[in-house]
Amino acid sequence: MAKKTYRQAINEALRQEMARDADVVIIGEDVAGGQGGSAGVLDAYGGVMGVTKGLVGMFGPERVIDTPISESAIIGMAVGAANTGLRPVAELMFVDFLGVCFDQLFNQAAKVRYMFGGKAKTPMVMRSMIGAGLCAAAQHSQTLHPIFTHVPGLKVVMPSGAYDAKGLLIEAIRDDDPVIFLEHKALYEQIEEVPDEPYMIPFGEANIILDGGDVTVVALSNMVHVALAAARSVAKDGVRAEVIDPRTTSPLDEDTILESVAKTGRLVIVDESPPRCSLAADIAALAVTKAFRDLKAPVEMITAPHTPVPFAPSLERLYIPGADAVTQAVRRVLQS
Amino acid sequence: MQLSRDDLKEAYRRMRTIRAFEERVKIAFESGQIPGFVHLYVGQEAAAVGVCLHLSDADAIGSTHRGHGHCIAKGCDIAGMMLEIFGRQGGLCGGKGGSMHIADLAKGMLGANAIVGGNPPLVIGAALTAKTKRTGAVAVSFLGDGASNQGTTFEAMNMAVVLKLPVVFVIENNGYGEGTGVSYAVGAHDIAARAAAFGMPAHKVDGTDLFAVHEAAGDAVRAAREGRGPSTLELHCPRFHGHFLGDPQAYRSAEELQTVRQHDPLSLFRIKVTESRLLDSHQLDAIDAEIEAMIDRAAAAAASAPFPSPSDLIKDVYVSY
CATH class of the missing domain: 3.40.50.970 (Thiamin diphosphate (ThDP)-binding fold, Pyr/PP domains)
Known part of the structure; x- marks a missing residue:
């Protein structure tokens, strides 16, 4: 190792x-x-x-x-x-x-x-x-x-x-x-x-990176790190976020997400792609169709805007979903 | 390479099978037995057969929406093809592919492809497998004049030259991409010359002459097998029918429609082999009758076979289901 x-x-x-x-x-x-x-x-x-x-x-x-x-x-x-x-x-x-x-x-x-x-x-x-x-x-x-x-x-x-x-x-x-x-x-x-030796991670098995009972945060790829930063931020207020990385979007580990939502009743999805027909929209639909009665607050989707990716660093920073936006979303779902 | 009498019989058998198959498909389609749409290969039989006589099951071909002839020339099962086109259980693809997606990988038939220009990148992949695993196999991309204008074809031709892949591009120039003529759609007016510009041998051949196709394909396949890289053949072979069955062919003149059958590859073959006394007409007639009976059986079986079961809808999306 x-x-x-x-x-x-x-x-x-x-x-x-x-x-x-x-x-x-x-x-x-x-x-x-x-x-x-x-x-x-x-x-x-x-x-x-x-x-x-x-x-x-x-x-x-x-x-x-x-x-x-x-x-x-x-x-x-x-x-x-x-x-x-x-x-x-x-x-x-x-x-x-x-x-x-x-x-x-x-x-x-x-x-x-x-x-x-x-x-x-x-x-x-x-x-x-x-x-x-x-x-x-x-x-x-x-x-x-x-x-x-x-x-x-x-x-x-x-x-x-x-x-x-x-x-x-x-x-x-x-x-x-x-x-x-x-x-x-x-x-x-x-x-x-x-590890130095070869090993395999099966598809369709989400990784629960952080255990928590207050809110479920689902994020993929680089957004996992954004979600973790937000989780650390709300932890200072005593909020325990559960951060889930599905790792594969096809197949998608629906069970792990739904089990977490059943526990927390609150869902925030962080996705670097634009919102329409996105994975965020897909997971939101999953929650409202299969876990509607578990939800205590509206599902929050923190995504890129419906725009191409801009060049200027100042604009690109605005484009990429950030930890502050995720933190605010977590606070919103906790207030509902 | 000389064709023996047995080779000639086999060549005729395959061409006649394609003709009889397509004529039966036409009848079945027009009587409403075949769903979807079909594109007939009639008139182009010498192209597929002249090339595939050089290939074994270990060699791969990629085909087009007008693919029945390639399937038959490559040895696909006739009954299984008919079932597939009828959309029935037991079809070569279980009734889930249809006329435009017949495949039989065990026969080296990598699939008919309903995207014009879809197969050249796939076929160079089969050639890459042959080269990497040193199997000695070759891969043949059958495509039309329409596909000759696609970027995928250009990319595959260049890639094949760069990587020196054992592949032959066989461009069947039947005069039309759907309803638009080659003289309009091919800017350079010369498909073979355009292929040659990629840095490979390219020849124009009369695609209605089995002997001419066989000879040219022999050279191209041999070059590929011996590691000398890709070639292109442009075969001129007008289709007798429209782009699809039911096409009123408003784009073809009455004169062209009347004269197109003068270049019938089966008639030309029959004249050549009988005049040169290599085969006699009784032998050819016997093959005709035998094939007619086989096609009868295949069509009757297909018409009475069950449709796929509902559970087939969600099978074979992935290896796991």
């Missing part, structure tokens, strides 16, 4: 799975980097955020495959390879690039098994980077998990820390369905204790 960053945890999961299973290949833009450059080096990038650094040296360019900037071909190639015997981990560098490859995911990857009557499987992972906070502006900062979560046939994973990132990624690689693995760009330097 050692302290590792989220980036190192993901890299370690990839390395261990590639060493274990020769069918695991990495496909993406600059996952090594340097091909065709005048320096004649490989691993010039190791992924644009350095997540796949070192892997090409261990496994070679035939398993750490640098591609042209062709997202449809990257994702589709991973789907076809998965259907025929590989276990590809394709990288969509920024989740915003979904716009140039969506068909290959939602019409192909997600539907192959159902359309073909269960005769095909698609054991692929699409890793992608989500989230605001780095002033990357409107086309490099979105948090699009609701779009993937809406699509039957896809599984959606959003690790909030280094420990979960490793265990969930190993689970994703060994899973026989297409898995969307969303890494938050503001979390790559996050540090946790991460």
